Amino acid sequence: MAIAPPVLRVLLVEDSELDAELVLDQLRDDGLDLEWRRVEDEPAFVGSLATFAPDIVISDLSMPEFSGYRALEIARDTAPRVPFLFVSGTIGEDAAVEALRRGATDYVLKDNLTRLASAVRRALAEIEEKRARDAAEAELLRVQRYESLALLASGLSHDLRNVLQPIAMGVAMLRDDPNEEIRKVGRLIEESTQRGLEIVASMLSFARGSRAAVHRVSIASLIDGLVMLLRGSLARDVELVVDAPDRALEVEGNATELQQCLLNLCLNGAQAMPGGGTLRVASRTLALDAGFFEPGETVAPGDYLRIAITDSGVGMSQEVQERLFKPFFTTKEKGTGLGLLSCRRILANHGGVIRIDSAPGKGSTFSIYLPMAAAEATVGGAAATALGRGERVLVVIERESKLVMLQDIIESSGYVVSPADNGTVAMQSIERDGLPDVVLMDGHMTLMTGVMTASHLLEQDYRGPLILIAAPTERATIEPDLPPLPRIRFIDRPVDPDQLLRVLAEEVRAR
Incomplete structure (x- = not known):
């Protein structure tokens, strides 16, 4: 049973000072430290509920100027979490049942006050348990709301990323435009798109409970x-x-x-x-x-x-x-x-x-x-984004808009691209044109998975570099099932054109 508060605030609704003293003495004899107030009419009772803020209300049932039932009604409306006990000398079985039906916590007869302290302690324990239960339910609702919000954030971020990623890749084509105004607009679009992608990453980190990249x-x-x-x-x-x-x-x-x-x-x-x-x-x-x-x-x-x-x-x-x-x-x-x-x-x-x-x-x-960030590393003493020299890159991406965008970016950097919108088309391309120098592939595909396509590459005797596009959270599910190709690299989703070209250049040089 719960221990009563260090000081128990008792609001007595009682017209008899003697009866009030008997009630208080009984509680003190049981070791309760009390702070109390006695009222005997409705205005005083209403005011005390607001200003005194009692831990418990103990009320007589019948008084000349005030009804115990009326006090109970007011208490249930204005202070529903405060226990309410009737202590009366006139309460019968029917009246006791009616009192409990109306919301009283318990009742004690004045000729049996020895039971009062245990009734008070039990009432306090019950209300404490109810408050704990209410708090647990509120916490459960809060967690459920956060879970719903996380699902919403995850879904929205996925859709926004699909919208922003082609824009981010397309901006790379504006960097080398001879018109300075177009390059300036391209830089503005690039910064805005990058900020949007970072917001998406923050949404995903919230949804997954992890830090943003x-x-x-x-x-x-x-x-x-x-x-x-x-x-x-x-x-x-x-x-x-x-x-x-x-x-x-x-x-x-x-x-x-x-x-x-x-x-x-x-x-x-x-x-x-x-x-x-x-x-x-x-x-x-x-x-x-x-x-x-x-x-x-x-x-x-x-x-x-x-x-x-x-x-x-x-x-x-x-x-x-x-x-x-x-x-x-x-x-x-x-x-x-x-x-x-x-x-x-x-x-x-x-x-x-x-x-x-x-x-x-x-x-x-x-x-x-x-x-401060450490100095950017270089490969072989040269910039990692060196232009290609006609090496053939097989690009396997299911989404057509991304496939076209990546093809344009890679071809503009001196490579020859063989595009394929699924793994089957990629195998047909190899049968027709021979093995490529590098394969760039989406790690998450539906018609033929990235793992299955990589296995078919191995069957076709491809031993060159494989660059897989995957978000950090996707890698853990992809890596264990990949075939033993000699060189496998991952780049982040959404694709950063600079990172793509840098990794591509590194893999071409390492062949």
Whole structure:
């Protein structure tokens, strides 16, 4: 049985002071620590339910100015989770049954008050059990809602990826256009499409409960995207000043998450300047030693990128700064108190940290520190995206739009493409034209699976490189069943044209 609260708040509905004292003495004799209030009319009872917030109501059944049944009716309407006990000297069997039917928890006769304390403890235990059950049911509903949302996110992300992937591949064809305006539009489309694909990846990571994929992030592109988002969000009296970063700077991470963090910090800075001011975004590289890191942070000395967001606003006291990263703490009227906490979580996932420099009336600077990306490796001392020299590539993709797009990209880089929209057509192509130099194939096909097609390649005595397109989650189901071809490579889905051409060049050179 549940233990009563350290102090039991008892609301007595009783017109007799003597009877009330007898009830209270009985509870105290059983070891209960009480805080109590006695009422004997409806207005006082209604007011006490709201202001006293009792743990239990103990009521007489018949009183000159107030009915116990009426008290029960009010309690069930306004405080349904508060146990309600009748203690009466006049209650008969029929009245007791009626009381329980109307929602009373229990009843005790005044000539048998020795039973009162155990009835109170049992009532408290029952309501505690009911609250626990209600909480469990609410948690189950919450989990079910999240599962439904995850299924929706997974389905939407799949459809969006199918829409965005051909656009991302097609953009590569605009990079070498002789018209500068077309190249400029192509870069804009490429950045927007990449952001869309990253949003899709974030949706999938939410749906699967995993982290979004990381890759090299250009700081210049990250800041450019941030400026575009801020243009429509900042008040006219806020001047945005951006110190252009070195366009060669890169970090390893997820661009969407990092941009979310920067956007949150910038909007916080803008809101800290109600009368207008200057918001500055500046970045530079520096080396951090072990002494820079605070307790609880991973000590990882090395080269870091610092992005500082400075506002000329109201600033913060030391007391406010110490509470900034506590859940639900906010200095804004409509804030949730979760933005900075989310920002710190994102940085921690990227191996980064955040620092604050502020004082009342002197503005604030939020500085984020991210580890620098290692230098990109090259193959054989040459760029990995070297052009082909007429090598023949068999491309096996079921979706026609993707097949045509990949064919155009690969052929524009100096290769000869033999397209096939399923494994059967691929085998027919080999019988007609001979073995290719490289095979590029979707790992997930329906008419003839990637594994089956790879097995047929081996039967045709193909011993060249096989490049399979597959999302990281698909590889675990594909790899165990693949035949023992000498060279098998995976590239990510959705296809990044640069990664495709780089891997293709590496495999051609390695033959």
